[in-house]
Amino acid sequence: MEEKICPWALKDPDSRKYHDERWCRLVLEDRELFALLELESFSVGLSWRLILKKEALLRAAFDSFDPVLCAQYGPEKVEKLLALPGMIHSRGKVESVIKNAKAFLAVQEECGTFLSYLRSFAKGDRIDHRLSREEDRPTVDSLSRALAKDMKKRHFSYLGPVILYSYLQAVGIVDDHLVTCPFHDKSEFEGSGRD
Secondary structure, eight states: OOOOOOGGGGSSSHHHHHHHHTTOOOOOOOHHHHHHHHHHHHHHTTTTHHHHHHHHHHHHGGGGHHHHHTTTHHHHHHHHHHTTTOOOOHHHHHHHHHHHHHHHHHHHHSSSSHHHHHHHHHHOOEEEEEEESSGGSSSOHHHHHHHHHHHHHHTTTSSHHHHHHHHHHHHEEOOOBBBBBBTTOOOOTTTBBOO
């Protein structure tokens, strides 16, 4: 079979770098799982390419998305964040980082790790749709719908089923590389990925 990279990765250098180095690679560390969750939530109504361009600024502004620190932000910190040059100036999204950090810490308390929580929805398996065409890639599935429903009950915000599907790809629970793509990973969910 001839290798053929996922076409969306060819749009620009940032997309290619994200595709080649990060997309659909398993993330095992909870703090990075929170960071990617929040980056995805900032993408609501915006392009992922814009989020990639602002990623360094967002990580610096939000203390590397440390959920313990983010959960402690108050109104004064929100105003400082909204005044930052280059910030995505959405009060709702900035305030949702605080709300989501608190919900994230509650999930950790209940499940041990956020990764354990995610794995409980994926039934411990890594999902590989074995796609042969770009147009067959879903934007939502039953897993992201179930996760969105549960996360809403847990008071997470800006995380609907479409954003959570993208998140599941970002953290490697879903591998949606085309089967012809050299980055398609056929490894099992357990024991694969990066630290």
